[in-house]
Amino acid sequence: MNRRDFLKTVGGVAAAGTMIGSMRPFAQAGAQADASSGTGFPLGVWTSIYNKYSESPEATYQRLERLAEGGIDLLVPLVEIGGGRAGVMWHSQLVPVCYKCPEDWDPVEVFVNAAHELGMEVHPWLCCFNGKVARYLREQHPETTAIFSESENWAWAARHKNYACAMQPRVQKFIFDAYRELGERYGPDGFHMDYIRTGSQCTCDYCTAEMAKLGLDIRAMQARYDQDRDFWLKAGTHGLMRKYGVRKVVGSDEEIDPVVVDEELDRWLAWRIDRLTYFVSQLHQYAHKHDQVTSAAVKFFWPRQCPTGAQDWVRWTRENILDYMMSMNYTADPQFVARLASEQTQLIAGSKCQYWPGLGRTAEQWTTTPEALVEQVEIARNGGAHGAMIFNESGLTDDDLALLKDL
Numbered sequence: 001m002n003r004r005d006f007l008k009t010v011g012g013v014a015a016a017g018t019m020i021g022s023m024r025p026f027a028q029a030g031a032q033a034d035a036s037s038g039t040g041f042p043l044g045v046w047t048s049i050y051n052k053y054s055e056s057p058e059a060t061y062q063r064l065e066r067l068a069e070g071g072i073d074l075l076v077p078l079v080e081i082g083g084g085r086a087g088v089m090w091h092s093q094l095v096p097v098c099y100k101c102p103e104d105w106d107p108v109e110v111f112v113n114a115a116h117e118l119g120m121e122v123h124p125w126l127c128c129f130n131g132k133v134a135r136y137l138r139e140q141h142p143e144t145t146a147i148f149s150e151s152e153n154w155a156w157a158a159r160h161k162n163y164a165c166a167m168q169p170r171v172q173k174f175i176f177d178a179y180r181e182l183g184e185r186y187g188p189d190g191f192h193m194d195y196i197r198t199g200s201q202c203t204c205d206y207c208t209a210e211m212a213k214l215g216l217d218i219r220a221m222q223a224r225y226d227q228d229r230d231f232w233l234k235a236g237t238h239g240l241m242r243k244y245g246v247r248k249v250v251g252s253d254e255e256i257d258p259v260v261v262d263e264e265l266d267r268w269l270a271w272r273i274d275r276l277t278y279f280v281s282q283l284h285q286y287a288h289k290h291d292q293v294t295s296a297a298v299k300f301f302w303p304r305q306c307p308t309g310a311q312d313w314v315r316w317t318r319e320n321i322l323d324y325m326m327s328m329n330y331t332a333d334p335q336f337v338a339r340l341a342s343e344q345t346q347l348i349a350g351s352k353c354q355y356w357p358g359l360g361r362t363a364e365q366w367t368t369t370p371e372a373l374v375e376q377v378e379i380a381r382n383g384g385a386h387g388a389m390i391f392n393e394s395g396l397t398d399d400d401l402a403l404l405k406d407l
């Protein structure tokens with residue numbers, strides 16, 4: 001089907017319905033699925049429906065054609081609003097639809113179908129507990145907002161005040177339902193989890209009550225954090241290092257003897273990690289039931305991010321409840337990419353999870369060249385990655401794509 005024929009199907013529910021499922025370019029087989037077309041090293045890119053794909057079906061097809069011709073195999077489009085309001089970029093019945101979302105055609109439907117037509121896979125991306133779906137729930141039910149310490153510095157707090165409490169069953173269900181709506185409507189190949197972390201340790205009523213059941217006084221714990229945050233973070237990190245029998249934090253040169261023991265903190269942390277892991281496992285179970293996969297953007301410095309974020313991606317890979325681990329290894333330093341690849345592949349060795357490190361094309365502080373980006377991709381490949389993700393489409397030039405397509 002060429003572009004003109006594809007565009008004839010846009011807006012026709014019946015036509016779109018026949019495309020979903022039948023047009024998938026790669027047979028899905030759960031964790032064994034490989035987005036590669038089989039001719040090169042698989043590449044993915046993070047992008048945004050809000051920023052780039054709500055203009056017209058034709059513009060969507062043209063943009064995606066450029067990526068397909070540039071060797072991109074997997075697309076991870078943010079499907080929430082990019083601005084400050086609650087809402088989404090698909091014709092949702094669950095969450096308010098963005099004013100920028102066209103009424104006569106659905107940008108996510110067109111995106112998924114066009115990508116499939118062009119031979120690419122799609123994982124719609126939600127910023128789980130800090131996104132605009134979660135924001136809508138918090139606006140409706142303020143008690144679902146996470147309560148962080150007053151002692152967090154103001155800039156950090158300003159960025160993180162938007163978290164819903166990832167521990168609360170009601171919050172988890174709402175985010176899960178949003179993924180399910182995307183799955184049922186559009187038949188994507190997978191579901192992408194960003195902000196699959198808690199922000200900081202939460203002291204909402206739910207968390208307080210649950211911790212009391214475990215015999216822990218959450219206020220006292222929080223007071224200890226406020227008094228000596230460095231010790232608290234070290235103790236939490238050491239607890240996990242002992243559990244896994246590791247002596248290095250990913251991305252750190254230091255060899256550590258994890259001797260700091262804080263049994264109460266370990267218990268609190270274990271509960272929080274269990275709760276977040278439960279969400280990851282539920283989405284994975286749902287995805288696999290429908291012949292789909294899950295992917296997650298995670299922080300690279302494991303397990304140091306766990307005491308606050310509860311994001312134990314090593315566990316998710318070892319328990320085979322995550323199909324694509326996409327650590328955000330954004331740096332201008334190629335040696336750092338190599339070191340992270342070495343450490344991360346060792347930590348997830350033996351799992352079925354695919355390792356697709358996220359590489360940055362541009363950031364606020366630096367920018368790479370097309371050659372430097374390709375060098376990082378090669379380093380990741382040589383370091384054992386199954387594919388690589390690029391952040392993000394906005395920084396991806398025609399020169400980048402010309403080089404990437406030959407990989």
Ligand SMILES: [Zn+2]
Binds near residue numbers: 165167202204205
């Ligand atoms: Zn909470």
